[in-house]
Amino acid sequence: MSLSQHSAPVAFARPVLVRDGVYEHLRRAVLDGEIAPGERIGEVELGERLGVSRTPIREAIMRLTQDGLLMGSANKGVRVRTVTAQEARDTYAVREELDGLGAALAAAAHTAADAAALRAALGEINSARDGDYRQQTRLDLGFHRAITGAAHNAALGDLARNLEQRVALIKHQTRTYNAHPDTAAQHAAILKAVLDRDAAAAREAARLHVRTFAALVVNEMNPDA
Amino acid sequence: MSLSQHSAPVAFARPVLVRDGVYEHLRRAVLDGEIAPGERIGEVELGERLGVSRTPIREAIMRLTQDGLLMGSANKGVRVRTVTAQEARDTYAVREELDGLGAALAAAAHTAADAAALRAALGEINSARDGDYRQQTRLDLGFHRAITGAAHNAALGDLARNLEQRVALIKHQTRTYNAHPDTAAQHAAILKAVLDRDAAAAREAARLHVRTFAALVVNEMNPDA
DNA sequence: CATGTGGATATTGTATACAATATTCCGAGC
DNA sequence: GCTCGGAATATTGTATACAATATCCACATG
Known part of the structure; x- marks a missing residue:
């Protein structure tokens, strides 16, 4: 040797x-x-x-x-960093667009390896449903990273990575545990649309998921509106 | 004193x-x-x-x-940095989404001061039509920054600023002079839709403008496709 | 003549020293 | 007792010194 x-x-x-x-x-x-x-x-x-x-x-x-x-x-x-409620709203508004784009591109461009990674990431989330919010945040970040990775768009990857981190920060600040009943179904819908290569459905599923979660978190941050 | x-x-x-x-x-x-x-x-x-x-x-x-x-x-x-044709395409794909979002938000949220800044930025572009590509790049960047600024979304501002800079870099690399005949009309259409507070029209106008310019630049970069 | 190997040179990465700004806390004055 | 300096301390910003890696060129070797 x-x-x-x-x-x-x-x-x-x-x-x-x-x-x-x-x-x-x-x-x-x-x-x-x-x-x-x-x-x-x-x-x-x-x-x-x-x-x-x-x-x-x-x-x-x-x-x-x-x-x-x-x-x-x-x-x-x-x-x-500490994030204000307004900054969180702003972040989610941008994330809705970028996650939608990422899902649409992933639907069109994902490879077999990407598909396996997506399934694995979602499997981890579902099998660790009862973890704490830290683990949940980490696994959710992994799923979204898998999607943006499958989009095979370097610029999107850079920006989405940035946004994901900011969202993770917001979650830690609010300690929001994602107990929304639609979460699992929404994740599954995103994955299915991507794997079906249905770009329009994937985009809308991703956007809906962001909207759902954004409402949850922003509501947690600030009692107003 | x-x-x-x-x-x-x-x-x-x-x-x-x-x-x-x-x-x-x-x-x-x-x-x-x-x-x-x-x-x-x-x-x-x-x-x-x-x-x-x-x-x-x-x-x-x-x-x-x-x-x-x-x-x-x-x-x-x-x-x-030198940018490949694929990276340029990726960048413009993302920029289309974000510029569209920025224009839509600007239509909804712009103030009187924003409106004045937008008019001023566009006026500079139109009165300096015969400058070189460097000046054109700088002024175009100013116009787009005015729009994203009028959107009043901090997260969008950060990401759009990043993208604008990358686009400016691409332009310098290709030395593309924006001689497309629709440019002035497209700029005017964006401004009008924003000032009319027509979010949907503003979004579509901004997206069209990005698509038009992206095709021009990417074509300049690489003979393929 | 091509090639690759070695050392000399240059450049970046890290550590430390020095300067400037901010923070803290104590005492003087009202 | 409270507030306003102000010195002492701590922390960041900048400069420089040292270490590690890369680049380049001469030279030997096939």
Whole structure:
């Protein structure tokens, strides 16, 4: 096993950059709700905890800020972002369009591998129905990512990923448990339309699902209208 | 005028951060086409030219990379992004949805100030019809930004801004001069529908405009299809 | 002559040092 | 007792130093 002879085409030894590791760590911590919305993130403390210097910490924080997961003003540090009810409404309005587009494109462009991934993602959701809202948020994110992935549109993938993360943040802020009775049926309808390659039905099913869930979450955030 | 007594609520003396200045400088240079797509950007050289250290340079570069204006792999530096024909098609497909949504929302939500800004932006385009493609790109971007601004949806604003920049990059790459005869009429139709608060018409007008221009640009990029 | 191998060079990635701004808390004054 | 400085502290912003990786070119080798 003379692996050390050639360069290093091994798959597991990807040249990991410290900043990427910090980014993934922080991102996961925020999306899993380990750091609460509004909680402050100190560069030095985080650096000491992870055993790295401030430089990669800062670079990861900047990326997450642009992702919309953190918020911060100059010289005042960053916090896990808190979202207002209006911002949540705005986000869902955009997400309705993009998820609709994603489902329509997925219906037209999905491959056999995409179909398998979609079925697997939905299966996980259905078999873990009684998990907590964190697990539910994570699995739901996985299902939607599978759809946008099946759309095979890089620009959509970038933007949808951004939106999904913001939605996950909103869910953690409200701690909304998706107990809506139509959820399972709506998920199934989206999957069926996509697999049937019915773009129009897929788009409408995805949009309806977003509307249903948006109403649930936004209502949870704010007593008004 | 004892301004020095209280903190410093003066508007013109915004606490400018070096990284923000570098970011705007680089962003403008890329969007104005001063740096050609594919051209390399060296951290040290740029730092010396601007008279700042590498730290704010790197932070600006990371932001622009996430914006989709630069591209780079680990340890290999960054270049002004080059876009493939497929990526351009993908981008326009998404933009059609978002611009349509933006126009529809703008029709419903625009204020008197928004209306004035929209008229001004369109006036600039029409009075500078004979400029080069750089000026045209800049003014067109201004018009679309005015629309998404009038939509008063923060999430849409973020994503649309991202998309607009990518489109501007594509235009510089193809050096497409928008000579399509319908352009002026389409712009006018969008503006009219928005000002009439006709959301459905505004959405369709915006989508048609994107489709028209996308066909022009994509055709310019690649002989196929 | 093509090729690939080695080192010299250049460039990026990370860590640390220094500067500027913000926060905190204590005491003076009313 | 409350409020308004103001110094002490802490934290972020920037600059620089060091480490790791990539690029380039000369040179040897088939």
